[in-house]
Amino acid sequence: MRVYRIPFSTNVERIALAAGHKGLELEYIDVPDDDRSEIVRVSGQELVPVLEHDGFVLADSPAILEYLEQTYPERPLLPTDPAGRAEIRVFCDWFNRVWKRAPNLHFAEGETEQPDPRRLEELGGRITASLPLFEDLLSSRDFLFGELSLADVTAFPFLKYAVIWEDGDPHRFHEILRDHLRLDGAFSRLEAWIQRIDALPRS
Numbered sequence: 001m002r003v004y005r006i007p008f009s010t011n012v013e014r015i016a017l018a019a020g021h022k023g024l025e026l027e028y029i030d031v032p033d034d035d036r037s038e039i040v041r042v043s044g045q046e047l048v049p050v051l052e053h054d055g056f057v058l059a060d061s062p063a064i065l066e067y068l069e070q071t072y073p074e075r076p077l078l079p080t081d082p083a084g085r086a087e088i089r090v091f092c093d094w095f096n097r098v099w100k101r102a103p104n105l106h107f108a109e110g111e112t113e114q115p116d117p118r119r120l121e122e123l124g125g126r127i128t129a130s131l132p133l134f135e136d137l138l139s140s141r142d143f144l145f146g147e148l149s150l151a152d153v154t155a156f157p158f159l160k161y162a163v164i165w166e167d168g169d170p171h172r173f174h175e176i177l178r179d180h181l182r183l184d185g186a187f188s189r190l191e192a193w194i195q196r197i198d199a200l201p202r203s
């Protein structure tokens with residue numbers, strides 16, 4: 001299985017974590033951040049991750065995670081009961097479509113000619129205000145929905161910026177997360193979860 005990636009990609013890390021948990025080997029194809037021609041040639045779009053498996057090509061990390069789960073059901077990242085599976089899928093969809101919206105809009109506002117400071121503050125505040133939700137999800141359990149699942153794999157590469165910063169990371173989007181996911185010593189369960197997931201293997 002091949003995965004096309006760029007350095008420091010959050011969405012690629014989701015795939016690395018899921019494959020690592022399942023013991024799957026990935027062959028990475030590193031593409032330059034500023035030249036997406038190879039990704040466009042393979043997948044018809046510009047974003048990573050892109051998975052290539054037996055001639056089948058798939059873009060978009062949630063779709064790739066579902067594909068891995070269905071193709072390699074051993075060491076599952078979804079529970080067997082339908083309600084539990086649905087809850088985790090709802091969470092992942094919320095995280096991708098709702099939670100990620102504030103940092104995405106913050107980034108976009110920052111890229112405008114004259115960023116509006118009040119808009120930036122409001123959007124940054126929305127990121128910070130989400131922290132108690134994750135802290136509460138981790139009440140008396142080690143992972144967001146009990147066992148390690150697609151929920152943890154989906155959220156970790158973004159929430160980790162509350163604690164983890166890698167030197168050389170050039171992405172403004174990651175700085176926005178780092179600057180607004182401020183734990184200030186108040187979210188000990190979330191902090192422990194970040195360390196717990198960070199210690200897991202990645203393929």
Ligand SMILES: N[C@@H](CCC(=O)N[C@@H](CS)C(=O)NCC(=O)O)C(=O)O
Pocket residue numbers: 008009010011012046047048049059060061062
């Ligand atoms: N919905 C897509 C988003 C993919 C995405 O935004 N990938 C980023 C890297 S984490 C990317 O390729 N960004 C390059 C760009 O925006 O030019 C997914 O979840 O895979």
